Amino acid sequence: MLSIHLHNIKFFAYHGIYEEEKLLGNEFELNMTIKHSPQRLPVRHLEDTVDYISVYELVKERMAVATPLLETLATSIAREILEKYPLAEEVLISIRKMYPPVSGLNGSVGVSFELKRKDL
Numbered sequence: 001m002l003s004i005h006l007h008n009i010k011f012f013a014y015h016g017i018y019e020e021e022k023l024l025g026n027e028f029e030l031n032m033t034i035k036h037s038p039q040r041l042p043v044r045h046l047e048d049t050v051d052y053i054s055v056y057e058l059v060k061e062r063m064a065v066a067t068p069l070l071e072t073l074a075t076s077i078a079r080e081i082l083e084k085y086p087l088a089e090e091v092l093i094s095i096r097k098m099y100p101p102v103s104g105l106n107g108s109v110g111v112s113f114e115l116k117r118k119d120l
Contacts, residue, residue: 001089002043004052006032009059014066015073018101022066027098029108030059034081035090050085058084070095070111078115090116 009030014022034055039048059077067073078091096110 001035002038002049003033003035004050004055005034006030006052006056006059009056011060011063013063015068015070015097016101017068020101026100028063029096029098029110030063031094032059032077033090033092034085034088035092036085036087037089039087050088055081055085070097070109071113074111074113075115078113079120082115082117082120088117090114 009032011028011030012025013028014025015028016022016026032055034050034052036050043049058080062073062077062080067076074093074095078093081091082088092112092114094110094112096108098108100109102109
C-alpha cells in the first residue's frame with residue numbers, strides 16, 4: 001500500500017454555523033492521507049498513482065464552498081476523492097479551524113474522518 005499526503009495545507013474560508021463566521025471567515029488547516037495500491041512497481045508514471053496536485057485542486061474547490069459543519073466538509077471531501085480516483089482505497093482527512101469563535105478557548109478545533117472504499 002502506498003500513501004500520498006497533503007500536510008498543513010492552509011485555507012481562508014467561510015465555514016461555520018454562526019453568522020460572524022459566514023461574514024468574517026476563518027483560517028483552516030487540512031491534512032490528508034490517501035492510501036492506494038499502485039498499478040505497477042516501481043511507480044514511474046502519474047497514471048499509476050494518485051496525483052496529489054489534482055487532489056489539492058479538488059480540495060481547494062471544495063474548501064471555497066461555505067459549509068456550516070466541518071463534519072459535512074470532511075466527509076464529503078473523502079467521498080469525492082474515492083469517487084474521482086479509482087485507485088484510492090482509503091482516505092484519512094483532518095480539518096482544523098484555527099480561530100474558533102469560542103469565548104476563552106486558546107487553541108483550535110477540528111474533525112478527522114476516515115473512509116475506506118469498501119464502506120462506500
